[in-house]
Amino acid sequence: xxxxxxxxxxxxxxxxxxxxxxxxxxxxPVKKLKLLASKRSAGKKLKFKNQEITVEEAQPDSFNGxxxxxxxxxxxxxxxxxxxxxxxxxxxxxxxxAYRMEDDVPLVVPGVNDKELANHHGIIANxxxxxxxxxxxxxxxxxRWGIKQIIVSTYQAVSGAGKAAWDEMLNQAQxxxxxxxxxxxxxxxxxxxxxxxxxxxLLPQIDVxxxxxxxxxxxxxxxxxxKILLNDQNAGEIKVTATCVRVPIEIGHGETVYFVxxxxxxxxxxxxxxxxxxxxxxxxxxPSKQVxxxxxxxxxxxxxxxxxxxxxxxxxxxxxxxxxxxxxLRGAASNTxxxxxxxxxxxxxxxxx
Amino acid sequence: xxxxxxxxxxxxxxxxxxxxxxxxxxxxPVKKLKLLASKRSAGKKLKFKNQEITVEEAQPDSFNGxxxxxxxxxxxxxxxxxxxxxxxxxxxxxxxxAYRMEDDVPLVVPGVNDKELANHHGIIANxxxxxxxxxxxxxxxxxRWGIKQIIVSTYQAVSGAGKAAWDEMLNQAQxxxxxxxxxxxxxxxxxxxxxxxxxxxLLPQIDVxxxxxxxxxxxxxxxxxxKILLNDQNAGEIKVTATCVRVPIEIGHGETVYFVxxxxxxxxxxxxxxxxxxxxxxxxxxPSKQVxxxxxxxxxxxxxxxxxxxxxxxxxxxxxxxxxxxxxLRGAASNTxxxxxxxxxxxxxxxxx
Numbered sequence: 077x078x079x080x081x082x083x084x085x086x087x088x089x090x091x092x093x094x095x096x097x098x099x100x101x102x103x104x105p106v107k108k109l110k111l112l113a114s115k116r117s118a119g120k121k122l123k124f125k126n127q128e129i130t131v132e133e134a135q136p137d138s139f140n141g142x143x144x145x146x147x148x149x150x151x152x153x154x155x156x157x158x159x160x161x162x163x164x165x166x167x168x169x170x171x172x173x174a175y176r177m178e179d180d181v182p183l184v185v186p187g188v189n190d191k192e193l194a195n196h197h198g199i200i201a202n203x204x205x206x207x208x209x210x211x212x213x214x215x216x217x218x219x220r221w222g223i224k225q226i227i228v229s230t231y232q233a234v235s236g237a238g239k240a241a242w243d244e245m246l247n248q249a250q251x252x253x254x255x256x257x258x259x260x261x262x263x264x265x266x267x268x269x270x271x272x273x274x275x276x277x278l279l280p281q282i283d284v285x286x287x288x289x290x291x292x293x294x295x296x297x298x299x300x301x302x303k304i305l306l307n308d309q310n311a312g313e314i315k316v317t318a319t320c321v322r323v324p325i326e327i328g329h330g331e332t333v334y335f336v337x338x339x340x341x342x343x344x345x346x347x348x349x350x351x352x353x354x355x356x357x358x359x360x361x362x363p364s365k366q367v368x369x370x371x372x373x374x375x376x377x378x379x380x381x382x383x384x385x386x387x388x389x390x391x392x393x394x395x396x397x398x399x400x401x402x403x404x405l406r407g408a409a410s411n412t413x414x415x416x417x418x419x420x421x422x423x424x425x426x427x428x429x
Numbered sequence: 430x431x432x433x434x435x436x437x438x439x440x441x442x443x444x445x446x447x448x449x450x451x452x453x454x455x456x457x458p459v460k461k462l463k464l465l466a467s468k469r470s471a472g473k474k475l476k477f478k479n480q481e482i483t484v485e486e487a488q489p490d491s492f493n494g495x496x497x498x499x500x501x502x503x504x505x506x507x508x509x510x511x512x513x514x515x516x517x518x519x520x521x522x523x524x525x526x527a528y529r530m531e532d533d534v535p536l537v538v539p540g541v542n543d544k545e546l547a548n549h550h551g552i553i554a555n556x557x558x559x560x561x562x563x564x565x566x567x568x569x570x571x572x573r574w575g576i577k578q579i580i581v582s583t584y585q586a587v588s589g590a591g592k593a594a595w596d597e598m599l600n601q602a603q604x605x606x607x608x609x610x611x612x613x614x615x616x617x618x619x620x621x622x623x624x625x626x627x628x629x630x631l632l633p634q635i636d637v638x639x640x641x642x643x644x645x646x647x648x649x650x651x652x653x654x655x656k657i658l659l660n661d662q663n664a665g666e667i668k669v670t671a672t673c674v675r676v677p678i679e680i681g682h683g684e685t686v687y688f689v690x691x692x693x694x695x696x697x698x699x700x701x702x703x704x705x706x707x708x709x710x711x712x713x714x715x716p717s718k719q720v721x722x723x724x725x726x727x728x729x730x731x732x733x734x735x736x737x738x739x740x741x742x743x744x745x746x747x748x749x750x751x752x753x754x755x756x757x758l759r760g761a762a763s764n765t766x767x768x769x770x771x772x773x774x775x776x777x778x779x780x781x782x
Contacts, residue, residue: 227741229582229685231631231674250606253599270719277725278584278676278683280737280751285716289697289739315743319685319751321584323631323676330631332582332672334687344642363638366623372630384633386642390668391578398633398672 079107080425082416083142083166085134085157086149087111088120090239091171094409095146100125102413104144104420112138113149136160143425146412147171162198167425169200169415171408173292176201176300183303186414187356188215193415193424200415205407206230206293206320206329207300212380212406213357213399214335216350218305222338224393225315228297231323231330232282233371234274236403237263241274245324248275264322275324282320293320328371329407331399340393344385347395351382361385369400377402378410432460433778435769436495436519438487438510439502440464441473443592444524447762448499453478455766457497457773465491466502489513496778499765500524515551520778522553522768524761526645529554529653536656539767540709541568546768546777553768558760559583559646559673559682560653565733565759566710566752567688569703571658575691577746578668581650584676584683585635586724587627589756590616594627598677601628617675628677635673646673681724682760684752693746697738700748704735714738722753730755731763 082099086092092113099106109124112134120131132138134153139145139161147154148171158168158175175181182192183201185208193200203211210228217223234245241262248258258273264281272279283292290298297318305314323330352359360369361383369381380401388394401407419425435452439445445466452459462477465487473484485491487506492498492514500507501524511521511528528534535545536554538561546553556564563581570576587598594615601611611626617634625632636645643651650671658667676683705712713722714736722734733754741747754760772778 225744227580227687231584231676246606249602253603253606264719268719272719272723273725276678277723278678278681278753279723280683280685280721281716281719285719288742289716289737291716315741317687317741317743317747317749319737319749321683321685321751323584324678325629325631325676328631330633330674332633332674334580334670363634363642363644366617366621366625366634366638368633370625370630370632372626384642384672388580388668388670389641390670394670396670396672398674400631 077105079105080143080420081108081110081141082106082144082146083110083112083139085112085145085147085153087122087131088113088117089148090235090242091148091404091408094404095148095412096122096124098405098409098413099146103417110138110142139164139166142166144416144419145169146416148408148412158199165427167196167198167200167419169202169412171202171412173204173296175199176203177303183300184415185211185304185411186418188212189304190415190418193418193422196424198427202408202412202415203300203304204293204296205236205403206232206331207297207304208407208411209329209380209399209401210297210331210333211301211304213333213351213382213397216354217335217337217347220350221342223314223335224338225336226301227334228318229332230318230320232320233325233327233329233403234263234322235327236329237265237322242326245274248273249324252276274322277324279322280319282322291320294318325371327375327402327404328400329403330371332396333399334388334394334396336391336394342393344387344395347385351385356380357382359383369398371400374400374402376405378405380406430458432458433496433773434461434463434494435459435497435499436463436465436492438465438498438500438506440475440484441466441470442501443588443595444501444757444761447757448501448765449475449477451758451762451766452499456770463491463495492517492519495519497769497772498522499769501761501765511552518780520549520551520772522555522765524555524765526557526649528552529556530656536653537768538564538657538764539771541565542657543768543771546771546775549777551780555761555765555768556653556657557646557649558589558756559585559684560650560657561760561764562682562733562752562754563650563684563686564654564657566686566704566735566750569707570688570690570700573703574695576667576688577691578689579654580687581671582685583671583673585673586678586680586682586756587616587675588680589682590618590675595679598627601626602677605629627675630677632675633672635675644673647671678724680728680755680757681753682756683724685749686752687741687747687749689744689747695746697740697748700738704738709733710735712736722751724753727753727755729758731758733759
């Protein structure tokens with residue numbers, strides 16, 4: 077059995093730490109694990125399967141002899157270092173937006189379009205967290221009835237903005253409870269100029285704005301959803317639009333997803349059945365017992381939770397649902413490691429051309 | 430000038446206290462104010478214009494000699510006591526859902542349909558908080574271009590569930606920050622069996638569920654919006670659907686509103702202009718400067734704040750926006766007192782038949 081030298085790039089971040097534990101629990105035979113991060117984090121020691129591993133500064137030569145890179149260190153680092161890793165023969169699964177929309181980069185949700193992995197050229201992209209859980213929930217519906225239109229509103233947890241943003245929100249919450257002023261230096265996004273308090277507030281900005289008034293996060297959801305669902309199928313048009321809102325919760329993105337199916341014979345009960353029998357999805361949908369997805373229940377889980385499925389009673393073929401998943405696991409680390417498992421399963425951990 | 434004997438029913442609640450201060454700042458000439466509440470609250474003293482007023486237990490005879498009742502004491506109390514007030518000659522503005530859908534009860538958002546007040550039979554209903562701010566924001570758009578369809582997702586503050594729910598969420602937040610377990614005894618709604626932690630969580634249930642899987646809150650938004658916009662106009666059909674979600678914030682409901690206009694020549698810039706020039710609405714819509722509505726900025730204000738207006742780029746005539754308002758003021762006390770001001774202005778504080 078082939079064993080793999082694996083490197084985790086960005087190993088000390090909120091997602092990086094989860095990449096280590098997801099890899100630990102995965103089916104991937106790991107010969108050696110390298111933990112790479114910025115100079116600032118080099119020298120830290122982290123555990124992997126009872127081994128203590130010292131974090132090294134990520135540099136081009138760090139990838140010598142590496143078979144598989146799992147990357148979550150920010151778009152700029154990916155742009156700089158992943159080509160170096162590919163040049164040295166590694167296959168990279170990247171958790172940033174750096175390569176997602178490039179034509180020769182598969183954008184993969186395992187269980188939905190992992191057959192795309194066969195076409196990789198060294199880099200595979202992990203979709204945006206809010207895209208993954210929506211597409212995962214919609215896919216069985218898309219397969220059976222087709223989908224014409226998607227309108228999504230997100231309720232996104234602060235951990236998606238990184239550990240520092242998460243800490244900032246918790247500090248603000250404590251300040252409010254102490255009747256002190258809330259200091260804001262990071263959220264809604266470190267990349268923009270103005271910062272607003274997040275605790276006990278709602279910020280309708282995730283990532284920066286485009287000139288058309290949509291945020292970059294909203295366009296990610298629109299473009300990535302189309303790329304994943306329509307990739308090599310002539311499935312016709314899917315209209316997608318999104319509003320992304322950051323909410324003061326720690327882990328677990330919520331989404332209200334309004335969708336119109338092509339075959340309007342679909343019923344709520346049939347959609348519930350399809351969700352229930354799909355691997356990786358958990359149906360939590362019993363209003364009479366107040367059963368529905370909640371971020372506090374989804375945190376720490378790999379599945380995507382779906383509930384509140386019901387028809388728009390004035391529009392044939394239109395339905396709504398409420399989708400929740402752990403943005404650090406389902407939306408990031410678990411999806412990345414599952415892509416790596418598919419690569420190993422299909423013997424694709426090598427340069428394909 | 431006629432002066433009015435006014436009674437506030439439910440004077441000690443979160444909305445009741447705001448009714449007192451809104452009445453204080455209103456144009457209504459108050460001859461005498463009676464503060465009514467449950468037996469438990471009787472004897473408390475509250476201030477109105479430097480007077481100290483003792484809260485009395487609300488009973489049928491409390492309304493003897495009262496001209497105008499502002500009521501926010503819960504649906505069951507309204508059902509029991511408002512007919513007694515009407516019998517004694519008073520005109521009642523009710524802030525519960527008890528009478529909203531009755532044919533002979535005007536359901537009023539001042540500035541939108543206050544002409545309906547002329548048809549009152551003693552009781553006027555204040556719409557649901559999440560309905561008011563959405564209809565207020567949509568009305569100038571509806572007037573100029575017509576509206577065919579509305580799809581709304583709400584982000585509702587816990588103060589909408591009352592003071593005890595609000596305190597419960599703050600206590601849970603402190604417990605989480607102390608790494609203690611979260612106790613839940615009220616939310617999502619005291620009226621239902623199961624209770625879940627709200628701090629750092631999202632609960633897609635407001636009010637109880639109907640048999641069709643929609644919550645009562647969602648049906649309120651659907652039916653009330655149609656009643657307010659379509660009341661005595663032959664304006665055709667408006668399709669409305671809603672998903673209502675409680676979020677861990679204190680004051681200020683957020684809403685993502687997707688709407689399709691009839692006249693698809695409308696542009697984002699024209700919609701922004703209409704919002705900006707409408708009294709009671711504040712346009713906060715400059716993505717380049719990160720200007721958009723936020724609950725922490727709306728709390729304590731009477732206006733409805735509108736931003737993130739943009740076209741769905743794949744659907745002609747479809748737009749999205751983000752609407753925020755103080756649910757206790759705009760969504761309750763301010764709307765109630767503005768209705769009373771309209772009644773006084775139009776000399777309608779008397780039984781009309």
